[in-house]
Amino acid sequence: MFEFEIQSRDGRARTARFQTPHGSVQTPMFMPVGTQGSVKGLSAEELTGIGSQMILGNTYHLMLRPGAEMVAAHGGLPGFTAYPGPFLTDSGGFQVMSLGHMRSISEEGVVFKSHLDGSLVSLTPERSIEVQGLLGADVIMAFDECPPFPAEPPYIRSSLERTVRWLERSLKAQSQGERGRDDQALFAIVQGGIHPELRQQSLGATLPFGTPGFAIGGLAVGESKDQMFPAVAYTAARLPESKPRYLMGVGHPEDLVAGIALGVDMFDCVYPTRTGRFGYALTDDGRLNLNSAPPRQQLIPIDPDCDCYACVHHTRAYLAHLTKAEEMLSPRLLSLHNLRYLHRLVERSRAAIEGGTFTEWASVWGERYFKGRLPDWFARALSGDETPALVHSAPIKAEAN
Amino acid sequence: MFEFEIQSRDGRARTARFQTPHGSVQTPMFMPVGTQGSVKGLSAEELTGIGSQMILGNTYHLMLRPGAEMVAAHGGLPGFTAYPGPFLTDSGGFQVMSLGHMRSISEEGVVFKSHLDGSLVSLTPERSIEVQGLLGADVIMAFDECPPFPAEPPYIRSSLERTVRWLERSLKAQSQGERGRDDQALFAIVQGGIHPELRQQSLGATLPFGTPGFAIGGLAVGESKDQMFPAVAYTAARLPESKPRYLMGVGHPEDLVAGIALGVDMFDCVYPTRTGRFGYALTDDGRLNLNSAPPRQQLIPIDPDCDCYACVHHTRAYLAHLTKAEEMLSPRLLSLHNLRYLHRLVERSRAAIEGGTFTEWASVWGERYFKGRLPDWFARALSGDETPALVHSAPIKAEAN
Numbered sequence: 188m189f190e191f192e193i194q195s196r197d198g199r200a201r202t203a204r205f206q207t208p209h210g211s212v213q214t215p216m217f218m219p220v221g222t223q224g225s226v227k228g229l230s231a232e233e234l235t236g237i238g239s240q241m242i243l244g245n246t247y248h249l250m251l252r253p254g255a256e257m258v259a260a261h262g263g264l265p266g267f268t269a270y271p272g273p274f275l276t277d278s279g280g281f282q283v284m285s286l287g288h289m290r291s292i293s294e295e296g297v298v299f300k301s302h303l304d305g306s307l308v309s310l311t312p313e314r315s316i317e318v319q320g321l322l323g324a325d326v327i328m329a330f331d332e333c334p335p336f337p338a339e340p341p342y343i344r345s346s347l348e349r350t351v352r353w354l355e356r357s358l359k360a361q362s363q364g365e366r367g368r369d370d371q372a373l374f375a376i377v378q379g380g381i382h383p384e385l386r387q388q389s390l391g392a393t394l395p396f397g398t399p400g401f402a403i404g405g406l407a408v409g410e411s412k413d414q415m416f417p418a419v420a421y422t423a424a425r426l427p428e429s430k431p432r433y434l435m436g437v438g439h440p441e442d443l444v445a446g447i448a449l450g451v452d453m454f455d456c457v458y459p460t461r462t463g464r465f466g467y468a469l470t471d472d473g474r475l476n477l478n479s480a481p482p483r484q485q486l487i488p489i490d491p492d493c494d495c496y497a498c499v500h501h502t503r504a505y506l507a508h509l510t511k512a513e514e515m516l517s518p519r520l521l522s523l524h525n526l527r528y529l530h531r532l533v534e535r536s537r538a539a540i541e542g543g544t545f546t547e548w549a550s551v552w553g554e555r556y557f558k559g560r561l562p563d564w565f566a567r568a569l570s571g572d573e574t575p576a577l578v579h580s581a582p583i584k585a586e587a588n
Numbered sequence: 589m590f591e592f593e594i595q596s597r598d599g600r601a602r603t604a605r606f607q608t609p610h611g612s613v614q615t616p617m618f619m620p621v622g623t624q625g626s627v628k629g630l631s632a633e634e635l636t637g638i639g640s641q642m643i644l645g646n647t648y649h650l651m652l653r654p655g656a657e658m659v660a661a662h663g664g665l666p667g668f669t670a671y672p673g674p675f676l677t678d679s680g681g682f683q684v685m686s687l688g689h690m691r692s693i694s695e696e697g698v699v700f701k702s703h704l705d706g707s708l709v710s711l712t713p714e715r716s717i718e719v720q721g722l723l724g725a726d727v728i729m730a731f732d733e734c735p736p737f738p739a740e741p742p743y744i745r746s747s748l749e750r751t752v753r754w755l756e757r758s759l760k761a762q763s764q765g766e767r768g769r770d771d772q773a774l775f776a777i778v779q780g781g782i783h784p785e786l787r788q789q790s791l792g793a794t795l796p797f798g799t800p801g802f803a804i805g806g807l808a809v810g811e812s813k814d815q816m817f818p819a820v821a822y823t824a825a826r827l828p829e830s831k832p833r834y835l836m837g838v839g840h841p842e843d844l845v846a847g848i849a850l851g852v853d854m855f856d857c858v859y860p861t862r863t864g865r866f867g868y869a870l871t872d873d874g875r876l877n878l879n880s881a882p883p884r885q886q887l888i889p890i891d892p893d894c895d896c897y898a899c900v901h902h903t904r905a906y907l908a909h910l911t912k913a914e915e916m917l918s919p920r921l922l923s924l925h926n927l928r929y930l931h932r933l934v935e936r937s938r939a940a941i942e943g944g945t946f947t948e949w950a951s952v953w954g955e956r957y958f959k960g961r962l963p964d965w966f967a968r969a970l971s972g973d974e975t976p977a978l979v980h981s982a983p984i985k986a987e988a989n
Binding site for chain 1: 624625626628629630631632633649653654658661662668669670884885887897901902903905906909910912913915916917919920921
């Protein structure tokens with residue numbers, strides 16, 4: 188069911204077709220985040236219209252409200268949200284930890300305080316898989332621990348070892364649950380922070396499980412891009428060629444281009460909708476601030492090359508007016524545009540990979556986006572450099588040995 | 589250009605075709621309010637899709653931000669908002685007065701304090717018509733004074749007399765302006781509060797101007813429906829049969845049915861979008877509160893007879909979840925549904941008028957909507973009763989004679 192068929196390669200970058208029960212998707216792809224069963228401000232029809240292929244749902248939020256059973260009563264997330272395509276749900280672990288509601292963490296799982304009513308709720312690998320079964324996504328994630336940044340290597344090591352034991356329990360729970368492995372693809376998550384040694388340890392313990400896909404976790408949690416991308420490079424290069432690779436919680440336009448260069452297939456991030464709600468529009472020339480004065484006088488679209496509803500129908504002046512006037516249509520239209528921008532960006536990446544011109548295309552895109560000067564981390568990602576950022580390589584080695 | 593062709597009659601109710609430069613509309617009709625160049629949360633495409641025929645823009649808001657000249661630079665409201673159909677703009681007077689920003693009122697006009705930056709701005713009949721020319725609506729309104737409720741009859745009388753003088757100046761400004769009468773239809777506004785004598789005085793002074801349409805102003809400002817509808821009945825019955833009649837700032841579903849019974853052709857109100865933002869959905873059974881507990885468990889649409897996107901795709905449980913979770917999609921979808929509900933309500937009214945069954949249809953609709961018992965004011969409106977509500981008839985007569 189979850190066939191992953193590579194269609195073209197260019198350096199480490201690749202395009203593929205990923206088959207799921209709710210349809211086939213083309214990778215690389217960016218997944219909009221529908222935290223609470225809604226990509227903020229957008230209808231399911233619009234998501235389909237702008238080329239969204241898979242939507243991310245958050246287990247933590249949905250299990251608390253409206254409750255996984257209510258989503259299941261609608262036939263899962265597609266019925267609940269009216270988005271007919273595939274979904275991916277996270278395991279809930281990251282949200283519990285990052286939102287600061289965690290009360291205790293043990294080998295059994297985590298206990299957290301609901302941000303809605305303050306009640307204590309427990310989440311274990313078994314419960315996470317059960318909830319994800321009820322939510323009914325096509326791709327589900329193993330329950331893992333994502334250490335904060337910075338964390339000491341010994342902590343990261345014991346955490347990733349526990350993540351492996353939780354992966355084993357997640358897979359066992361899936362086998363014993365009502366939904367089988369043909370119905371939901373359970374992806375394992377490789378941890379290890381920004382440390383090659385720890386990434387290697389996590390890879391060595393995780394890959395043997397042979398899950399239908401692998402995620403690169405534990406990044407985009409506060410480290411710099413100089414620190415993050417060598418870890419992506421190192422990890423992605425050691426994941427199986429034949430399985431989809433998902434870089435969790437990433438990212439910005441430049442992160443997608445760099446990640447694709449390093450062989451990543453799937454991305455998700457709240458960034459395009461969140462920055463849209465703050466009045467920013469993504470373009471090849473960087474981020475356009477619609478709260479600033481110049482757009483208010485500009486009778487041109489955000490991006491003349493964009494085919495989204497906002498760019499086809501509206502001027503910057505109109506959108507800047509809506510933003511200034513705090514009209515709800517502004518966050519809606521800017522979120523729509525920003526998602527379409529990222530979808531177009533991966534579409535353009537796929538075309539360049541298919542044409543064997545990805546690195547050249549990415550360099551030209553980067554020259555314009557970064558206004559003439561590629562940042563070091565971006566240039567290194569395009570070349571596949573795995574060398575950890577110098578600033579952290581010394582202490583990491585001292586502690587990790 | 590502004591031909592108004594009556595197509596069918598049933599009692600006082602009628603259907604008509606009203607031709608404007610931006611297209612022909614069918615009356616009775618309800619106009620969504622796009623105060624700041626946007627019907628809150630909705631795209632132009634959606635408005636067309638749910639059967640909106642004419643959109644209202646607010647001169648007061650748009651002249652302050654983004655400025656009428658900026659709207660004109662887009663070719664007027666259709667270019668600015670991307671809604672291709674006809675618009676109607678108010679004169680700005682009501683907003684200045686009702687929003688409490690007015691600083692002084694004189695024969696010349698009003699001076700008010702901008703709610704945006706506190707600066708003093710003047711609005712006169714001449715300036716209102718100039719601004720409305722720049723905004724480019726198909727129907728524009730004479731600059732009038734709308735007294736608060738309650739107001740003493742002597743004040744209402746002197747105010748309506750000034751409104752007539754301002755109408756004369758509005759028409760003169762239009763004749764001398766860049767846009768002619770073929771381009772924008774200027775409607776006069778009949779004032780007089782809830783007092784038949786004052787309504788008669790206003791009618792007598794206003795009708796001779798022979799404007800292409802007439803509005804019933806000064807209502808829905810705080811009086812009860814018992815007080816409002818006899819005034820609508822009295823005024824509508826004395827407006828020319830051959831011109832469109834516009835009841836300003838109304839209304840609720842029951843107000844539309846009652847107004848149509850009394851021969852009103854056009855309505856506008858922020859109610860459907862505002863109540864949608866508060867989590868309420870309009871139905872034939874009254875207002876459904878999506879913040880309440882029952883809808884959270886209901887796997888049925890808001891209204892199984894409704895063809896709006898929300899009713900076709902979503903359950904009450906999903907919409908109640910979005911409302912509870914304060915997701916932006918909730919106000920958007922409820923606003924869409926509520927506008928579609930009102931558009932369908934006038935569509936059903938038109939069909940009943942054409943079929944000669946309007947009073948029966950309205951009674952059956954009212955029995956369900958009011959849960960078995962028609963309010964006195966509603967039953968009286970269906971019968972065309974113009975008798976002022978007793979509670980106020982004595983003091984009115986005493987003062988007005």
